[in-house]
Amino acid sequence: MNKEITIYDIAKVVGLSPTTVSRALSNHPRVKENTREKILNTAKNMGYQSNIFASSLRKKRSKSIGVIIPKLNSPFQSSVLAGMEEIATQAGYNLIISQSTESLEKEVSNANTMFNSRVDGLLVSKAGTTDNIEHFAPFFKKQIPVLFFDRVPEDNNCTGVVINNTQAIYDATSHLIKEGCKRIVHVLGNLKINVYSDRLKGYKYALLDHGLAFKEENVITNDLGEESGDRIVEKILKLKPRPDGLLVSNDACAASCLMALKKKK
Numbered sequence: 001m002n003k004e005i006t007i008y009d010i011a012k013v014v015g016l017s018p019t020t021v022s023r024a025l026s027n028h029p030r031v032k033e034n035t036r037e038k039i040l041n042t043a044k045n046m047g048y049q050s051n052i053f054a055s056s057l058r059k060k061r062s063k064s065i066g067v068i069i070p071k072l073n074s075p076f077q078s079s080v081l082a083g084m085e086e087i088a089t090q091a092g093y094n095l096i097i098s099q100s101t102e103s104l105e106k107e108v109s110n111a112n113t114m115f116n117s118r119v120d121g122l123l124v125s126k127a128g129t130t131d132n133i134e135h136f137a138p139f140f141k142k143q144i145p146v147l148f149f150d151r152v153p154e155d156n157n158c159t160g161v162v163i164n165n166t167q168a169i170y171d172a173t174s175h176l177i178k179e180g181c182k183r184i185v186h187v188l189g190n191l192k193i194n195v196y197s198d199r200l201k202g203y204k205y206a207l208l209d210h211g212l213a214f215k216e217e218n219v220i221t222n223d224l225g226e227e228s229g230d231r232i233v234e235k236i237l238k239l240k241p242r243p244d245g246l247l248v249s250n251d252a253c254a255a256s257c258l259m260a261l262k263k264k265k
Contacts, residue, residue, distance in 0.1 A: 004049075005043075005046045005047055005048040006048075007021045007022050007025065007048075009046065009048075010039065010042055010043050010046060010048060013042055013046065014039055014042050016035070016039070020035070020039070021039055021043075024036040024039040025039065025043065025048075025050065062117070062118045062119060062120055063092060063093050063094060063120065064095070064096050064117065064119050065084075065088055065093050065094070065095055065119055065122070065123065066096045066098070066117070066119035066121070066122040066123070067081065067084060067095055067096065067097045067122075067123045067124075068098050068099070068100055068107060068110045068111065068114070068122070068123070068125070068126075069081070069097070069098075069099055069124075069125045070099065070100055070101070070102050070125060070126075070127050071099055071101065071102070072097075072099045075251060075252060076150075076251075077125065080149070080150070081097065084123065093120070096114065096117060096119060098110040098113070098114070100126075100127040100130075101127075102127045102128045102129060103127055103129060104129040104130050104131075106127070107127045107130055107135065108135040111135045111136055111139075112135070115138050115139060115144075119144070120144070120145075121144060121145040121146070121147070122136070122139055122144065122145070122146045122147070123147050123148075123149060124136070124146065124147070124148050125148070125150045125151045126148065126152070126153060127151075128151075128189070128190040128192060128193050129192075130153070131192070132153075133153045133155060133158065146158070146159075147159050147160070147161065148161070149161040149162070150162060150195060151193050151194060151195055152194055154194070162194070162195075165194075165195055165198035165199045165202065166198045166199065166201045166202040166205070167202060168199070168202065169186075169198075169199040169200075169201075169202030169203050169206070169247070169249070170203075170205050170206045171202075171206075172247055173186075173202065173206035173207065173247060174206045174209075174210065176247065177206065177207075177210045177212065177245075179245075180244075181244045181245030182212060182244060182245075183218065183241060183242070183244050184203075184207075184218065184243065184244075184246070184247055185218045185236055185239070185243040185245070185246050185247065186199075186200065186203045186218065186219050186220070186247045186249075187220045187221075187222060187224070187232055187246070187247065187248040187249060187250075187253065187257070188219070188220075188221060188222075188224075188248075188249040189221065189222070189223070189224045189249060190221065191221060195249070196221075196249060199249050200219065203219075203247065217239060218239070218243065220235055220236070222253075224248075224249065224252070224253040225252070226252045226253070226255075226256050227256065228253055229253065229255075229256030229258070229259055229260035230256075230260045230263075232248075232253070232256075232257055232260070233257060233260035233261055233264060237264065246261075
């Protein structure tokens with residue numbers, strides 16, 4: 001019952017050569033339509049599974065792209081993945097998706113799995129604890145394209161796609177100042193991550209350009225999860241004088257802060 005069905009088994013049933021069966025399963029144009037249909041139906045009924053790994057070894061291409069992201073439950077990453085999947089499908093590629101859960105150790109394991117799965121390329125948003133990218137060296141050595149996005153390494157030899165985080169937060173801070181805010185609290189994540197360190201720069205530049213002093217106590221680094229609002233608001237309400245503006249580097253966390261502030265009236 002557990003015997004692996006091969007093209008030779010199918011060939012025996014349909015009374016054709018293994019070469020013809022192999023061509024039919026690969027949609028080769030030299031196989032007649034009715035013959036291909038007969039072979040495909042027989043293969044399906046027999047429970048044949050195509051050996052994609054063996055095929056990729058022969059063709060030196062897997063038609064798969066690996067993706068490593070910090071968290072699958074992030075609204076931002078979910079949106080990015082949807083876009084990736086749409087474009088990959090249009091090009092005839094599949095995505096192999098994994099999450100590092102913000103762990104360097106898990107990211108290293110994911111990278112090794114992707115490499116051994118012979119992906120044709122790799123898309124990475126690095127974990128917050130990733131200080132170096134030595135675990136991607138096998139990809140670079142074999143000239144397998146690696147593209148970092150959002151969270152990118154400082155290494156100048158890498159290719160990365162980011163928004164202008166510094167300008168974005170500069171604009172947001174300037175907007176709050178123009179609305180009359182003078183004591184703005186900036187809530188952000190791990191400053192080892194380029195996204196947040198760049199946003200902190202934008203916050204500082206905006207204060208400077210508008211003649212406001214930067215104060216360390218007005219910067220709160222915290223886990224930016226959906227449940228973190230209460231902890232952040234507790235810190236904010238202890239500040240003297242009390243802040244009159246709040247800038248949060250994450251949508252879910254911002255919503256959590258708003259709910260916590262409303263509970264405190």
